[in-house]
Amino acid sequence: MRKKSLFRVIEPYLYLLPAMFFFVAFLFWPFIKTIWLSFAMTTPLGAVSSFVGLSNYISIFTSHEFRNSLIVSFEYAVMTVVCSIVIGFILAIISNEDIKGKNIFRTIYALPMAISAAAASVVFMFIFHSSLGILNKVLGTHIGWLTDPKYALGAVTIVTVWMNIGLNFIFLIAALQSVPMDLYESAAIEGAGFFAKHRHITIPCISPTLFFLLIINVINALQAYAQVKMMTQGGPSGSTNVIVYQIYQEAFMNSRFGMACAESIVLFLILMILTMFQFKLEKKVTY
Amino acid sequence: MNNKVVKYLLYILNIIFAIVIISPVIYCFNVSMMTMKEVFAGGFWSRQVMLDNYKKALQLAPFFTFIKNSLIVSCTVTFGQIVTGALAAYAFSMMKFRGRNALFLLMLATMMIPSQAIIIANYLIICDLGLKNTYTALIIPNAASAFAVFNMRQAFLQLPIEIKEAADIDGCGNFRFFYSIALPLVKPAMGALGIYIFLQSWNHYLWPLLVTDSVNMRTVQIGLGMLQGAESTDFRPVMAGSMIILIPSILAFVLGQKQLISGLTSGSVKG
Numbered sequence: 360m361r362k363k364s365l366f367r368v369i370e371p372y373l374y375l376l377p378a379m380f381f382f383v384a385f386l387f388w389p390f391i392k393t394i395w396l397s398f399a400m401t402t403p404l405g406a407v408s409s410f411v412g413l414s415n416y417i418s419i420f421t422s423h424e425f426r427n428s429l430i431v432s433f434e435y436a437v438m439t440v441v442c443s444i445v446i447g448f449i450l451a452i453i454s455n456e457d458i459k460g461k462n463i464f465r466t467i468y469a470l471p472m473a474i475s476a477a478a479a480s481v482v483f484m485f486i487f488h489s490s491l492g493i494l495n496k497v498l499g500t501h502i503g504w505l506t507d508p509k510y511a512l513g514a515v516t517i518v519t520v521w522m523n524i525g526l527n528f529i530f531l532i533a534a535l536q537s538v539p540m541d542l543y544e545s546a547a548i549e550g551a552g553f554f555a556k557h558r559h560i561t562i563p564c565i566s567p568t569l570f571f572l573l574i575i576n577v578i579n580a581l582q583a584y585a586q587v588k589m590m591t592q593g594g595p596s597g598s599t600n601v602i603v604y605q606i607y608q609e610a611f612m613n614s615r616f617g618m619a620c621a622e623s624i625v626l627f628l629i630l631m632i633l634t635m636f637q638f639k640l641e642k643k644v645t646y
Numbered sequence: 647m648n649n650k651v652v653k654y655l656l657y658i659l660n661i662i663f664a665i666v667i668i669s670p671v672i673y674c675f676n677v678s679m680m681t682m683k684e685v686f687a688g689g690f691w692s693r694q695v696m697l698d699n700y701k702k703a704l705q706l707a708p709f710f711t712f713i714k715n716s717l718i719v720s721c722t723v724t725f726g727q728i729v730t731g732a733l734a735a736y737a738f739s740m741m742k743f744r745g746r747n748a749l750f751l752l753m754l755a756t757m758m759i760p761s762q763a764i765i766i767a768n769y770l771i772i773c774d775l776g777l778k779n780t781y782t783a784l785i786i787p788n789a790a791s792a793f794a795v796f797n798m799r800q801a802f803l804q805l806p807i808e809i810k811e812a813a814d815i816d817g818c819g820n821f822r823f824f825y826s827i828a829l830p831l832v833k834p835a836m837g838a839l840g841i842y843i844f845l846q847s848w849n850h851y852l853w854p855l856l857v858t859d860s861v862n863m864r865t866v867q868i869g870l871g872m873l874q875g876a877e878s879t880d881f882r883p884v885m886a887g888s889m890i891i892l893i894p895s896i897l898a899f900v901l902g903q904k905q906l907i908s909g910l911t912s913g914s915v916k917g
Contacts, residue, residue: 374737382756388767396766404773450663461660469903470671474849482670482673482885485881486673
């Protein structure tokens with residue numbers, strides 16, 4: 360009898376054990392290790408050789424490269440997030456109407472979420488190719504979309520927006536479908552047109568989803584890596600050197616793991632502030 | 647009258663957007679069938695069905711090995727996240743115990759740590775354990791996720807509490823209830839989550855790039871990058887390679903689309 364009740368007490372913890380084990384080993388522990396390394400100089404193999412206090416942080420904030428990568432990441436995040444949400448919203452609106460074939464349209468709009476950054480990157484590399492690419496052929500130009508510092512970040516942004524459309528579309532169409540129909544009906548009686556209807560009813564009703572998507576998109580944009588690595592390698596002249604690419608370069612090209620960890624902590628702090636915003640929001644809107 | 651105009655406009659807009667969004671995939675498919683002459687001509691369509699570029703892609707890089715690796719990794723990751731997620735979610739939703747709230751908060755906290763910010767430390771840990779170039783290295787950091795725990799918890803919370811009470815009265819043990827009653831009831835949610843995890847894992851890029859450097863351990867995404875690096879002048883085999891790695895993910899998406907959409911959006915903000 361006593362044995363059974365002891366089992367009852369520990370049983371819930373047994374269910375949690377597997378997940379917790381992985382969280383501790385591959386999330387909390389590396390996180391602590393990242394903080395630890397951010398205060399250290401390391402050997403090229405990543406072992407601590409000496410502790411240097413805040414000097415890694417001082418050198419990253421005085422380094423032109425890192426400050427540039429923060430600016431690039433910021434510009435990139437603003438451009439991708441605004442475009443992804445606006446396009447996702449337009450798609451949700453136009454495919455939420457009562458038209459034939461809307462399921463086909465919806466499948467196509469959601470499809471990019473299944474496509475990997477690597478595949479999207481190689482396809483767009485060819486589309487953007489300066490002499491063979493179809494974009495220059497259609498426009499009749501000879502722009503080096505990926506080799507001209509003026510255009511490279513924009514080109515990487517276009518690829519990312521394309522990949523993001525699916526997820527934004529899915530969340531926005533689900534939100535649209537939860538807007539009470541009677542609001543639209545009474546708007547129709549009052550003679551509100553297509554645009555007035557959406558401006559005064561749809562947008563206020565789905566604003567929690569819009570805000571949720573805003574945060575999610577910013578977090579994703581700040582963690583972008585694959586498209587930069589494949590399409591531009593951070594160039595030309597640092598114009599697409601986003602923060603995660605900068606961290607990767609610092610760690611694996613320059614073997615300065617301490618600096619890379621300090622940069623990771625800065626990334627973490629930025630993302631933490633954004634995530635906290637999101638949790639606050641979710642508490643507010645989940646009834 | 648006005649309504650009719652709006653409707654036509656909606657059709658036109660939908661068709662334009664659909665074409666723009668799908669065209670990169672179709673273009674990729676077309677280029678993978680083109681001759682060199684067609685590539686230089688710069689058209690959109692290919693005039694023939696031709697598998698030469700696929701053959702060349704397979705010669706340049708061992709895509710079947712990459713696909714095998716990716717399937718092993720993605721399936722194990724999916725299985726791992728669902729098992730660890732379902733078990734933890736069951737405890738959080740169906741059991742009462744000391745420290746439940748604190749542990750739940752700890753779980754929440756894992757969402758605050760983005761994978762890219764700890765990837766260097768994780769890499770060093772894997773190196774220290776001597777696990778570079780193994781399936782274990784590709785799998786274990788992703789074997790559990792807070793997202794899976796939350797999603798499964800959401801599903802369990804939607805089960806009527808009476809079932810659990812009845813089972814308790816009948817003396818049905820927790821594990822038996824979990825395995826033979828609760829899990830079958832949340833199959834749809836589990837399916838949606840599974841597809842999502844599979845897609846994410848299949849599309850992973852940075853982690854497999856870091857922990858593998860031998861060709862026969864690489865995953866499809868890294869393999870595609872390799873192919874692109876090896877073939878800087880001829881894009882056709884690269885496009886063929888893209889099509890090869892896109893097919894499994896597009897298939898998973900189309901088959902699971904409905905569940906995926908309802909599953910992903912139900913746990914989020916209620917607008």
